[in-house]
Amino acid sequence: MSSKPHFAQARARANIALAKYWGKLDAERNLPAVPSISMTLDPLVTETSVEFRSDLARDEMILNGEPALAAETTRTTTLLDRVRAESGLSLRARVSSKNHFPTASGLASSASGFAALAAAARAAAGLPYDAAKTSDLARQSSASAARSVYGGYVELPAGKRGEHVLSAHVLFPPEHFDLAIVVAVTAEGRKSVGSTDGMTHTRDTSPYYDAWVKSAPALADEVRTGLETRDLKRIGEAMEQSTLAMHACGIAAGPGLLYWQPATLAAFHRVRELRTEGVEVYATMDAGPHVKALCRAADVAKVAAALESVPGVLRTLRATPGPGIQLN
DSSP states (O other), X not given: OOSSTTEEEEEEEEEEEEXXXXXXXXXXXXXXXXXXXXXXXXXXXXXXXXXXXXXXXXXXXXXXXXXXXXXXXXXXXXXXXXHHHHHOOOOEEEEEEEESSOSSSXXXXXXXXXXXXXXXXXXXXXXXXXXXXXXXXXXXXOTTHHHHTSOSEEEEOOOXXXXXXXXXXXXXXXXXXXXXXXXXXXXXSOOSSOHHHHHHHHHHHOTTXXXXXXXXXXXXXXXXHHHHTTOHHHHHHHHHHHHHHHHHHHXXXXXXXXXXXXXXXXXXXXXXXXXXXXXXXXXXXXXXXXXXXEEEGGGXXXXXXXXXXXXXXXXXXXXXXXXXXXXX
């Protein structure tokens, strides 16, 4: 920890939902409508520092070396206000955050970003580290961020009406199952519709939204059981169904949300072809254009080479189950 009295740094990792989160039960409290299960990804890291200072009139945020957008700064201030209320601190803060992977493109940078921000802000304000409180704080800004507080395989339950506190919890540590993710990057830059706006639009206009909310818990149960028994086939089949159900719900909205690029569909097909070639691998996607392939760690090189050969795939990233929050 720094010798500065109101300064802290934190590292958090992105996560990929094996059972997807899509939809809010209560938008004001940011409670998820469905349960989700994820794998925390190493080395997709966000590093964030927070310094509360007496010479600031307002909160400042630097993201990847540039002043953050107004909406990003507003979300940051909202989280910092919650920390100030809990700690009794009244100082404004300077926040600097860097993503060591593409930002706002469907690679869960908001999850790692708000997880790191929650941990660093609480520490800088003098609050003792508490994983559940950090997860709950992060969840109020980005539901997926609740999962990035923890390492390994993590679950965030669905919210309940009137609930004020909701945190994620670890299902299994990183070493429980020797899996890996290969990310096929199919586009650069920010996606056109953010996840929060996309969820709201889907809920309000998609005829499939209620069916998605009804079916999602059973798919999460399948993923959880597959993890417990180390059954990649069971995990993968439920994960693909969860992914396609989530995207079908969004595509059916009015107008439809189409996060895919031509290379997205081609990469998804390539994953399925690999299975016919004897490689146990399954595909998932968040609200973005990139395809994430879940496989055994021993098959990473083969899966990466296959996806890199797909026209339109710009490059691949490789990730394994990683740790939770790291404070320094």
